[in-house]
Amino acid sequence: KAGVTQTPRYLIKTRGQQVTLSCSPISGHRSVSWYQQTPGQGLQFLFEYFSETQRNKGNFPGRFSGRQFSNSRSEMNVSTLELGDSALYLCASSLEAGYGYTFGSGTRLTVV
């Protein structure tokens, strides 16, 4: 079956712009989580959606937001981009915590 699909794979944006990243989970998975990976901070949890509701949120500013649609696809949005937002953004889907998480290949965002 198809894995977790993230689009686009690479993105270059200018400071102050906004960006939307997309994630399609594995069919049947209702939980979608987002993570930011940087060399300095490592892997950090952004937020998790389950059945279109944000169920959990990490310690990120309000510029980072997300949503989940009825088909479980999810988007995350970052407004007013800063240089420090440059990172690999990873999406993961799961049935529930006890079943493990499947990650997509990520979106590499570069802010210039």
Next chain:
Amino acid sequence: AQSVTQLDSQVPVFEEAPVELRCNYSSSVSVYLFWYVQYPNQGLQLLLKYLSGSTLVESINGFEAEFNKSQTSFHLRKPSVHISDTAEYFCAVTWQTGANNLFFGTGTRLTVIP
């Protein structure tokens, strides 16, 4: 507070030698434990997981990890590494109740030397 510690940031090892990547966690509640591997320019791939039952878990490519509750550890081992095992390895924990997010260690870069 919960935390995950990977004691070694880099581990060089010769091909066909054994390796152990260490992971310790701190949690006041029961946890699920995972090891993920990341190859360059790729996402994370699940290597193995401990949910319950037998404390020794194995992956299909020869890795194994043992959950030790008393030492709060989940070390990853392989008896004989290959060049293709060169990658970044992340230990992660999530809690059996409450939040459904992974908390990651800082990663261990395994380099297999020919």
